[in-house]
Amino acid sequence: MSRNNKITLSIMVLLGIVIFAFSIRDVKLSVLIEDFFSINFWWLLVAFACIVVYLLVEAVITKVLVSDRVNQFTFKDAIRVPLVEQLFNGITPFSSGGQPGQLFVMMQTGVDGGRASSVLLIKFVVYQAMIVVNFFISLVIGFHYVATKLHLLALFIVLGFFIHLSVIVGLLLVMYVPRFTKKMARIFSKPAKWFMKDAKYDEMLATLLIKIDNLYEESVRIGRKPSLLLKITGLTFIQLMVYYLIPYFIMLSLGYTNANVIMITSLHVMIVMIISLFPIPGGSGGAEFSFESLFSSYITNNSKWC
Numbered sequence: 001m002s003r004n005n006k007i008t009l010s011i012m013v014l015l016g017i018v019i020f021a022f023s024i025r026d027v028k029l030s031v032l033i034e035d036f037f038s039i040n041f042w043w044l045l046v047a048f049a050c051i052v053v054y055l056l057v058e059a060v061i062t063k064v065l066v067s068d069r070v071n072q073f074t075f076k077d078a079i080r081v082p083l084v085e086q087l088f089n090g091i092t093p094f095s096s097g098g099q100p101g102q103l104f105v106m107m108q109t110g111v112d113g114g115r116a117s118s119v120l121l122i123k124f125v126v127y128q129a130m131i132v133v134n135f136f137i138s139l140v141i142g143f144h145y146v147a148t149k150l151h152l153l154a155l156f157i158v159l160g161f162f163i164h165l166s167v168i169v170g171l172l173l174v175m176y177v178p179r180f181t182k183k184m185a186r187i188f189s190k191p192a193k194w195f196m197k198d199a200k201y202d203e204m205l206a207t208l209l210i211k212i213d214n215l216y217e218e219s220v221r222i223g224r225k226p227s228l229l230l231k232i233t234g235l236t237f238i239q240l241m242v243y244y245l246i247p248y249f250i251m252l253s254l255g256y257t258n259a260n261v262i263m264i265t266s267l268h269v270m271i272v273m274i275i276s277l278f279p280i281p282g283g284s285g286g287a288e289f290s291f292e293s294l295f296s297s298y299i300t301n302n303s304k305w306c
Helices: 003-023 029-036 041-067 075-091 098-108 113-176 178-188 190-194 198-223 226-244 246-253 261-275 286-295
Strands: none
Touching (some): 041 113, 041 226, 041 246, 075 098, 113 178, 113 226, 113 261, 178 190, 190 198
């Protein structure tokens, strides 16, 4: 490990300790230890199983999309993709490293770079679309509660919704209106010419236009297979539902059996939307603050919401 990596790791560990210490500042350690031994570990096991299922379903989605074109892509290759994605999402601002990480590991298994990019973008479009659908439903169910608890921070939820919606619209333009998208790409890439040599800029623009063509071709191919698209959409919905249920099972493990599963799930959907807007690795800080603010009214014992 290089010196810079050691310094970065030390800073992140120190930051985590500070956040944890601040969170438990009003918690009695004796009560915390007592509550720990009263936890229902079976429900915790269910929550852990949800994490495993989430990763496995994403691996299945990747396998289905890639195997439709590449026969030698195995499930063992596919399971590496979500694991690498989670790693790079957790260590990069805005979780921006997940997509490049997936692309790298897929190319390692022998998948062509252009084809891998197209598959990842299709998967990303479906994933984002399902997030927007789930978030809209959750917004109707729990936004009033969030607004009373988080006040101005609730505006980040609405902002997050429009950002994700804009991403979907932009990707759909790339997928189904390639001429318009290429025109916009040429316009918005012009500022890059100020900082790049002409040959490098031309190469970058040509690569970008090829990627747009590849995504268009991939979207047309999948559009001709509605059963495949429906299968991917259904699997993505299951994947997200399993993920959103994790806090509910954790609350059950803490003994809060009267929690409303619909409300808890809706709150988690909105928390995920808030976390995605924090420009720090893994949304650190934003995740802790959001969870504590929203779930403190459900978990009243201080030792149980640290």
